[in-house]
Amino acid sequence: MLKFWNYDIVFAEVPDHTTLAVNLTGCPLRCPGCHSPHLREDVGDPLDDDALAALLARYGSRVTCVALMGGDAAPAEVEHAAREIRRLCPALAVAWYSGRDVLPDLIDRRAFDYIKLGGWVESLGGLASETTNQRMYRILADGTAEDITPRFRR
Ligand code: SF4
Numbered sequence: 001m002l003k004f005w006n007y008d009i010v011f012a013e014v015p016d017h018t019t020l021a022v023n024l025t026g027c028p029l030r031c032p033g034c035h036s037p038h039l040r041e042d043v044g045d046p047l048d049d050d051a052l053a054a055l056l057a058r059y060g061s062r063v064t065c066v067a068l069m070g071g072d073a074a075p076a077e078v079e080h081a082a083r084e085i086r087r088l089c090p091a092l093a094v095a096w097y098s099g100r101d102v103l104p105d106l107i108d109r110r111a112f113d114y115i116k117l118g119g120w121v122e123s124l125g126g127l128a129s130e131t132t133n134q135r136m137y138r139i140l141a142d143g144t145a146e147d148i149t150p151r152f153r154r
Pocket residue numbers: 027028029030031033034035036037039040098099119120
């Protein structure tokens with residue numbers, strides 16, 4: 001089951017959006033210099049359908065996007081959560097910040113409006129860095145992924 005450590009309303013994680021970012025725990029990745037080691041632990045509150053609905057009821061009208069940050073231990077559950085967000089709040093965009101370089105084959109990226117890929121490499125920097133290994137994609141209706149990473153450097 002997905003669990004989350006905390007959440008926040010943020011402005012720079014998804015271009016053109018005010019985003020409710022939900023930080024998921026249990027990250028199975030081990031990026032050297034990990035910026036959030038607490039998110040690698042199996043801690044936090046379950047993000048089941050009821051918890052998601054409660055978050056959306058409280059914050060859904062204050063944001064234009066919900067970003068699921070992490071969740072790489074259970075990608076199918078992240079896709080389920082994305083579909084649940086769309087079902088409950090169809091006006092909101094849905095983003096996934098994955099630390100993987102590629103998504104597992106079983107994932108239907110059309111469940112998302114945005115997908116960030118790429119692990120944390122301190123020497124290369126994050127999405128706003130010219131040298132970053134990370135990529136942010138906007139997912140079009142047919143599943144095509146448009147690389148919008150340069151938007152983070154304007
Ligand atoms: S994706 Fe990498 S940086 Fe992010 S929590 Fe997991 S190990 Fe740490």
